Amino acid sequence: MSTATESSLSSVPPNPGAAVLELQDVHRTYPGSPPVEALVGVDLRVEAGEMLAVVGPSGSGKSTLLNIMGTLDRPTRGTLLIEGTDTSKLNDRRLSGLRSARLGFVFQSFHLIETLSALDNVATGLLYRGATGRTRRKMAEVALERVGLGDRLHARPTKLSGGQRQRVAIARAIVAEPSLILADEPTGNLDTATGEGIVELLQRLNADGSTIVVITHDPDLAERLPRRVEVRDGAVLDGTVFDGTVLGGGVR
């Protein structure tokens, strides 16, 4: 990757001292009768270089939390700061721009486009950055090499195993070098051994400097991450444990 393309695509340097992501008293209420309170007053800070697990049973509000962290959903009340930028003041265009530059998503069901090769799927991660096709493909190749798929560049997703597909999806999430990677149940559709490989890959990316939030209901997976945040009934019990100690009874 040339330095020229790197500088043209990388975002504005983060505000010094600001967290990568900060939630301040975030509420999310879904209209209805009675209204559903998915999140009630969540405070959470994610520092650069962190890797944390958000755990909780289904219906706990962790998916809502992920959507709000990813700016795919907006808080009913409260503030989401991404690298110091208050997202509540941004319109759809700005918010989309922020997603394209600073956030990377990994989904449980991969969300790959089946008619495109692995390389083109990863290149889609730069599509909305306005990069040229050449640049996108060049950077996509580098990203695929990073996830260990340098030899399957031109394979269609249908020709790849589940683990390989998730690696393609991870390459797509990192290709724009985002400040934060949000992984929603990244091992949920994979068998244990394959899931293991994905976790190791995420850990390696974290070791290389990526900030990663993993949403999971798998306690074994959560166990292995340096910090765990538990969501219960829309509230967050932040373990903030870096030494590997288990949260007090929160994790199943």
Next chain:
Amino acid sequence: MKDRSKLRGRDVVATSVVGLRSRRGRTVLTALGIAIGIASMVAVVGISSSSKAALLAQLDSLGTNLLQVEAATGGLSIEPLPIDAEPMIRRIDTVQDASAVIDTGFEVRRNAYDDTLVGINALGVTPEFFETLQVTTTAGRPLEEGMRSLPVVVLGEVAAVRLGIHDLEGGPTINVEGHNFAVIGILDALPLNPDLSRKVLIGDEAAVAMLAVAPNPTSVYVRIDPDLVAETRPLLAPTANPGRPAKVKVSRPSDLLEARAEVDQNLQNLLLALGGVALLVGGVGIANVMVISVLERRGEIGLRRALGATRGHIRSQFVLEAALLSGLGGVLGVLLGSGITTVYARRQDWVVDLPPTALLAGVGAALAIGMFAGLYPAAKAARLDPALAVSGGTG
């Protein structure tokens, strides 16, 4: 802040093409509706335009400079043309030829003993008739100067068939009011004056002498300098009947042929309307398929939103997809319609005339219909909640 979503123009198109290519069967079937509509419209326009071109070419070869001057039939009585109407008209500088005709009003029989009438009248003409109308005989010969008072007759093409006379072998005769006339010739077809094909032509002097009709011409056929037809036409009535110009009717037989081409307009409009209905149905089909497509592709839409696509990007992707889908149908339709026109025109021996504007309009209309049909599904796609769309795949 510099975090801007940006999608390059060529990538907008490429993204829409990906959507269509991933559902080829559906794409072709959906485009087919539009193709049929556009094809029928292009074929209607192409065929009628080819037919008109053929007709105009025919008119050009027949000449549009032949006028007919006759006594007007309006009012209580018919005022016959003066006897010297023809020589008077000949005196106009721009008149190349003129020929007076006397309709005897008598019907023709096969012979004196056959009472069957076949709806064929006898006309008294001068030898100039054949020159002025530029008609020749397919058998025998036309009337000549010395035959004006002789009991001889030239049959119109249709008249000959009705009278059962196909050639001059055995010296056929016909009977008018008890007088036998020897058939000396049969006329060629008269495309501009089909009515004259249903007449038999006898000499003007014979008509007056043997049938005792008035010597006044009932009409005068006038051949005019082709470049001065419009200027000459108003002079004809006052010249033919200076005393009562209002009692004279001047017509141009070629106008009738042209009018017939215009009558076809009704049929053409009907066919165009049918094509329009096909297009409308095609457009609704596209809207329908696009709505389904949006529902099916919630995951993809959510993914694109997560990757940084704005609502506008999603909207343009789907509008363009619908437009391309329809445009594909438009191109297919233009090809199909051109093919139909070519085959039809060739079989009719016409020159193929496909107006380029019609072809462009076909593709343009298809694109516009597609774009319009795509508006609602695209708005639906753009409004999709990205959070719900993303989770759509995971349930």
